Amino acid sequence: xxxxxxxPRRRRRRLCPATPLTYxxxxxxxxxxxxxxxxxxxxxxxxxxxxxISPTGLPHPWVWSNYRTVITSGSF
Amino acid sequence: xxxxxxxxxxxxxxxxAREATRACRRRSGRRQRLELTLLLGPGLVLxxxxxxxxxxxxxxxxxxxxxxxxxLQYVGLHNYRHALSDPVFQHAILHNLIIxxxxxxxxxxxxxxxxxxxNRRMRGRAFLRLIVFAPYVLSxxxxxxxxxxxxxxxxxxxxxxxAVGLGGLVRHWLADDGIVLYTLFVVITWKYICFGIxxxxxxxxxxxxxxxxxxxxxxxxxxxxxxxxxLPLLAPTIxxxxxxxxxxxxxxxxxxWIMTLGGPANASTTMASYPVDxxxxxYEFGYGNAVxxxxxxxxxxxxxxxxxFALRRDTAGAVTRMVGA
Numbered sequence: 001x002x003x004x005x006x007x008p009r010r011r012r013r014r015l016c017p018a019t020p021l022t023y024x025x026x027x028x029x030x031x032x033x034x035x036x037x038x039x040x041x042x043x044x045x046x047x048x049x050x051x052x053i054s055p056t057g058l059p060h061p062w063v064w065s066n067y068r069t070v071i072t073s074g075s076f
Numbered sequence: 077x078x079x080x081x082x083x084x085x086x087x088x089x090x091x092x093a094r095e096a097t098r099a100c101r102r103r104s105g106r107r108q109r110l111e112l113t114l115l116l117g118p119g120l121v122l123x124x125x126x127x128x129x130x131x132x133x134x135x136x137x138x139x140x141x142x143x144x145x146x147x148l149q150y151v152g153l154h155n156y157r158h159a160l161s162d163p164v165f166q167h168a169i170l171h172n173l174i175i176x177x178x179x180x181x182x183x184x185x186x187x188x189x190x191x192x193x194x195n196r197r198m199r200g201r202a203f204l205r206l207i208v209f210a211p212y213v214l215s216x217x218x219x220x221x222x223x224x225x226x227x228x229x230x231x232x233x234x235x236x237x238x239a240v241g242l243g244g245l246v247r248h249w250l251a252d253d254g255i256v257l258y259t260l261f262v263v264i265t266w267k268y269i270c271f272g273i274x275x276x277x278x279x280x281x282x283x284x285x286x287x288x289x290x291x292x293x294x295x296x297x298x299x300x301x302x303x304x305x306x307l308p309l310l311a312p313t314i315x316x317x318x319x320x321x322x323x324x325x326x327x328x329x330x331x332x333w334i335m336t337l338g339g340p341a342n343a344s345t346t347m348a349s350y351p352v353d354x355x356x357x358x359y360e361f362g363y364g365n366a367v368x369x370x371x372x373x374x375x376x377x378x379x380x381x382x383x384x385f386a387l388r389r390d391t392a393g394a395v396t397r398m399v400g401a
Contacts, residue, residue, distance in 0.1 A: 039232050040222050056235040
């Protein structure tokens with residue numbers, strides 16, 4: 001009887017517990033996937049010259065005009 | 077008397093009934109034909125107009141020499157002989173085969189591993205699945221432009237490699253004819269790995285926990301239960317993924333065209349970019365069509381062979397046999 005009662009609970013028990021290695025791998029995936037996307041999004045806040053000088057840098061003076069131009073542009 | 081009437085009435089009834097069934101059958105036959113016409117018609121028209129007709133037209137152009145403006149000049153199979161003996165086209169086929177081999181050898185194990193990782197119970201799993209799927213929803217053209225920027229000399233990738241002390245690895249990613257194909261493959265993998273992950277994840281979730289638990293109770297190690305339980309149950313998913321990936325790799329065009337235009341020195345030309353280059357840039361439309369027909373034949377033969385030998389057990393009864401037959 002006791003085993004019957006345990007049954008459904010045991011099924012919900014995690015089959016593969018997450019280890020630090022799992023999280024490290026997950027973090028690596030996120031980095032590889034997100035970095036290019038982040039580069040694009042942040043690159044939108046920089047001028048071409050800023051991008052060329054330091055591709056990995058953060059937008060130093062944030063340039064909002066790029067996005068403003070795109071959203072208000074008629075052909076877009 | 078009663079019997080007589082009953083008899084005549086019965087025969088009359090049966091005659092009426094027979095005629096009624098015949099009329100009904102006629103009506104249902106007409107109805108069925110109407111239904112078939114209405115339901116199949118539009119699809120058939122679209123299929124003939126946008127799939128079959130272009131193939132026939134391409135085959136027609138391929139036996140002519142045509143610059144896109146003047147009259148067509150019949151040249152027989154000259155375009156085909158020229159295409160098959162052209163080293164650039166031979167290399168294009170080779171490039172496609174390399175991409176196909178790399179796809180199967182690298183993307184399959186990688187997406188399998190990542191799908192199993194994402195199938196684990198861990199914090200932020202839903203977020204992780206969302207992130208992993210992000211590149212797939214990006215349009216191919218945008219992916220190409222983004223990676224073009226990232227891979228520029230002294231660009232994001234180069235800076236990143238130097239920052240972690242791997243500056244010696246920096247190459248002309250898209251300008252070195254020895255590695256451009258592999259650079260493109262990395263971008264393809266970045267964009268399409270999530271497709272395999274999503275497919276395999278769905279397959280993994282279709283495997284009941286009870287089976288794994290039973291395997292565990294029988295003393296199977298995690299590796300053994302993966303190898304002898306999970307993999308065989310995932311086989312249908314893997315087969316359909318392989319089919320879609322190989323066809324996709326054979327038709328690779330957008331990324332190549334935007335990032336390298338098939339260059340440098342045709343080092344990344346593919347079967348699809350070659351005819352576009354010949355047709356629309358050099359105005360050899362007849363020749364371009366001949367190449368396209370060859371490419372179509374390759375894909376078609378692969379698709380038929382694969383369906384016949386690998387996919388048949390998955391689609392048996394659904395596609396290969398008429399319903400109700």
